[in-house]
Amino acid sequence: MIELTDVTKRYGSTVAVDHLSFEVREGEVTGFLGPNGAGKSTTMRMIVGLDAPTSGQVTIDGHDYRDLRFPLRHVGALLEARAVHPGRTARNHLLWLADSNGIDRRRVDQVLDLVGLTEVAHRRSGGFSLGMGQRLGIATALLGDPATLLLDEPVNGLDPEGIQWIRTLLRSLAAEGRSILVSSHLMSEMALTADRLIVVGRGRVIAEGTVDDVVRSSSTGHVRVAAAQPTALSALLRDRDAQVASEPDGALTVTGIDARDIGIAAAAAGLTLYELSPGSAPLEEAFMELTRDAAEYHAGAITTQGAAA
Amino acid sequence: MTATQITPTADTATTRPPTPTDARVFRAAARAEWTKMRTVRSTMWTLLAAVGLSIGFGALVSVTQVNSWDQLDPAERLRFDPTSFSLSGLFLAQMAIGVLGVLLISSEYATGQIRATLGATPQRRTVLAAKLATFGSVVLAVGLITSFSAFGIGQAIFSAKGIGASLGDPGVLRAVTGGALYLAAVGALGLGLGTIIRRTAGAIAALVGVLLIIPLVASFLPASWNQNVTKWFPAQAGMSVFRVAPDATSLSPWTGFTVLVAYATLSLVVGGFLLVRRDA
Secondary structure (H helix, E strand, O other), X not given: OEEEEEEEEEEOOEEEEXXXXXXXXXXXXXXXXXXXXXXXXXXXXXXXXXXXXXXXXXXXXXXXXXXXOOHXXXXXXXXXXXXXXXXXXXXXXXXXXXXXXXXXXXXXXXXHHHXXXXXXXXOEHHHOOHHHHHHHHHHHHHOOOOOXXXXXXXXXXXXXXXXXXXXXXXXXXXXXXXXXXXXXXXXXXXXXXXOEEEEEEOOEEEEEEXXXXXXXXXXXXXXXXXXXXXXXXXXXXXHOOOEEEEOOOOOEEEEOOOHHHHHHHHHHOOOOEXXXXXXXXXXXXXXXXXXXXXXXXXXXXXXXXXXXX | OOOOOOOOOOHHHHHOOOOOOHHHHHHHHHHHHHHHHHOOHHHHHHHHHHHHHHHHHHHHHHHHHHHHHHHOOHHXXXXXXXXXXXXXXXXXXXXXXXXXXXXXXXXXXXXXXXXXXXXXXXXXXXXXXXXXXXXXXXXXXXXXXXXXXXXXXXXXXHHHHOOOOOOOOOOHHHHHHHHHHHHHHHHHHHHHHHHHHOOHHHHHHHHHHHHHXXXXXXXXXXXXXXXXXXXXXHHHHHHHXXXXXXXXXXXXXHHHHHHHHHHHXXXXXXXXXXXXXXXX
């Protein structure tokens, strides 16, 4: 169980994390989602005691990480940046980590096997591909058989088979009762692996809940309406500040007003409706909508030089 | 949330041993440092180079000195220090050991491994202490081998003229053992500077500056300065521990060594303070 209470982290005048509060519950995969620069990595670094929060509190099972002795037995972390000396073999890297936390050295071969690195265990990690590096990072995280796992962008650099493997691994680790926090900037990935989502932007929580909750809370939910008098209906809905688009089959796609209010408005105006179906935006759209104002960088609108002249 | 107990949730977690003691955390950290040290090739090569250079250079100096013996006047013969000559290779070895001390931590910052280290042992002062203990022991062992070998070879060369020292002579055993202690202290100073500065290049520059450049610059100062100030510099103070013939411009052996240890301790205390305060 990881708990963040009103955590803020400033680097000089930059606020990386801004009064962030959330918890990661046991037996669940919690997806930590946000655009680049949203403060995900900083938050993870604070959870494992590498960076100290400017204010607020981060605890693991009620303890400050820096008070944990042999923390690898409680929390396993795969952080975004590499933390391996390139001149040391994968196996030796895991060996010193095992030593540092009083973990049986036999566990090293177990985790190497688990992540599929047994064959390259005696090769120096400097020559590893991105995917192999990720697998070594995951082996590191699993070394102490921890009840809590933090994985920052674990699918980065993995091939489709590796991505599938991570998904299965996460599900089975959660099924064993562990708390897992996985960050990603890919919404689609989270839809497949996470039980709950925490969406952040500019260091703040924008949305939190189940995947369905998050999609519903975004304002991109749209309603498909088929009416006997579509022109009259669109005028009516536009008067209520809704956006209306016509579909090729004559139906309307309406956003900015929910199905219930469309029904009431239509009835009041005496318009006949054939169809009124709320549809949710795909997760990716919901994410874009939620984080649009919070993204650190936007692609500028492409303008044609000289068009204004 | 008032529960403060660490609640093991995974099946495997229920058999966890009780909270380890400070001593156990330290021993584990030291064992990890030992594993780290012997699993990167450069460490062993550097140590081997230090041993080889020291013994070789000591022998070279001994040969030159033994050849000059016949031209020395009686006063010069009185100050002739065969022990110190045979150990002159330590002057070279100190750079290798000091740089190794710097790299012990600066290379962790360079590769990002420091995040793994401090993540595994968040008791950061314990990490620094474990590095010091492990590296210090290795350097002491290597230093003793180097020092005694260099002494033995040097005295074999001096014995040709019957002017060699023996370990039973006054101050000689202290000087030969002191050579190893000197290396360990310089290694500790390197570790301290590496912890403060974090960047390899900067920390090595600082080390070379403190050990070699500042005394060199000071030698351009007036003689009174030179005598009163230079002897307090880390290298000059520390080197008095492996000199047998008394030297008016140096501190006494143990005072000098204590001064060097004080510099090393200061660098480690400041380094430890910064290590705890800074984000990794």
